[in-house]
Amino acid sequence: MAVLRVKLTKSRRDKLAQVLWILNWVSVVTGVILFGLGLFLKVEINKRWELMAERDVHYVPNMLIAVGLVACAINFLGGKICYDCADNAKFLRWKLILLPYMVCTFFFTFSVLAGALLCYGMRGELEDALSLGLAQAMRFYKDTDTPGRCFLKRTVDLLQIEFQCCGNAGYKDWFYVQWVSNRYLDMSQKEVVDRLRSNVEGRYLVDGVPFSCCNTFSPRPCIQEQINNATAHYNYEPQTEELNLWMRGCRQALLDYYTHIMQSIGLTVLITWLFELSVLTGVRYLQTSLENVLKQGDPDSESEGWLLENSLAETARSNLNIIKNLGKCNQIDTADNGDPNINVPSSAPSTANYGPDNVPPKETTKES
Structure with a gap:
């Protein structure tokens, strides 16, 4: 039984395709926003990189930048597909590509969700990086004549003045x-x-x-x-x-500052994920309804669309069976778990006709 099945007429399919075309272009803009947010976070981290220990805290902005670029590409392609799906003849050109596109978009939406969760889970690593980095900067505060450290005094002083803080923890x-x-x-x-x-x-x-x-x-x-x-x-x-x-210590001040930025970015990415999920749902309905139209043969007829053709349990079971069958194809059939390289000659005498003493019978010859 199909999951969330709906019936769509020809006019509704056309309106759905037009709406999805607009939403995909809006998603391209959201992809640009994600790219900009990731770039902004990367710049803010690099501003005070000398006050942080060498920890991998750039993975969050790098992921946002990558997700933003991929979102622009995927939604641009989705907009073109939805625009052509208004015409059944043009839909045939995208029929084979549409299912792989849906799968890629499905996994992409979860990468957007992962980016939002990483924004909220970055606080612990950032706190450790700030704690070690500020302690090191304070230790080199006096080295104004040492190359590579002469800027730390100015950096720490500006930090304490700007954020109204003092020291690491106090x-x-x-x-x-x-x-x-x-x-x-x-x-x-x-x-x-x-x-x-x-x-x-x-x-x-x-x-x-x-x-x-x-x-x-x-x-x-x-x-x-x-x-x-x-x-x-x-x-x-x-x-x-x-x-x-x-x-207030500068570690807490910087941590609050970056936490506020990451929470704002995380909320924006989470809203983007919900928006991308709704667009993916609409494209799925459009795909299944148009495929049913092709099966019926009448482009103006009413067709059904759904999210899953079968129930969730049946879909999971069928996909599991496909995976199992792929694994079985790589197995080599062997008889009695023996070595397949051993060849038994077909002309060997059978032991089933041996006598009780396990001695083969003698051959009789015809006397002339």
């Missing part, structure tokens, strides 16, 4: 890295030398942060040195001065 992360370059340390001061010697790795660690961590909305001048020392500043309590520095 401003205290700066207490555990040397962010002041050795060229700006006065080695003649005993305090500086003692601080370098007190650290096992010889780093100059202070309870201070870069200027870019200062909260611009603070009512008092920014306190970025000796943050934990309440006696070093007048009328200062480190536990209550929350407006002095940005409290």
Whole structure:
């Protein structure tokens, strides 16, 4: 029994073909949108690529770009097919191509769905990449004279100013890295030398942060040195001065930023998937109804269209049998599981006529 069977007249088939032609061209536009969204996400990731660890986070934008290009090609072909299907004579040219086109479009729609799910599932890998990348950038913050790292100070400062954040998980992360370059340390001061010697790795660690961590909305001048020392500043309590520095870490700020982008893109891709699925359903009805018209022989007659010719269980069973038959074709028939290369001569005497002692009978000769 056919699944979701409907009856279509000649006028309804023509209207369905025209509507599908328009929807396929709209789908071409959605393919361009998917391509643009993937390109936008790739550019946004590349903007701060130096703040991310070497993780494979480009697979999502690359997939969106590929899906967008494939969507443009498939829907362009679908628009041409639906335009020609309004004429039964032109439909004959696409009859053999239509079924493979339907199969390819079916799997393509699920690749669009996979792209939407990847946008929502990218958060974990992105968080790990940001956590490791920001920690590395903070460690090289002081290397303004080292080729390949001299830009990191400017990049981190602009990041903290733009996103109003400080450190990796918070401003205290700066207490555990040397962010002041050795060229700006006065080695003649005993305090500086003692601080370098007190650290096992010889780093100059202070309870201070870069200027870019200062909260611009603070009512008092920014306190970025000796943050934990309440006696070093007048009328200062480190536990209550929350407006002095940005409290949020840059990892969380960037993660929220990229999560908002990916959720918006994921919702757009999900809507595109539903739209592509509806177009595929319409093309399926048009295909089956036109094939039934060819069987009836009257182009103006009423015909039936369906999604599946048989029930879902029967369709799955028939496809499974086809797969099994394909596997059987590759098997070699052997007798009693023996070696097929052993040839038994047909002239060998049969053991069925042997005597009880398993001795073949003697041949008798005729005496002359």
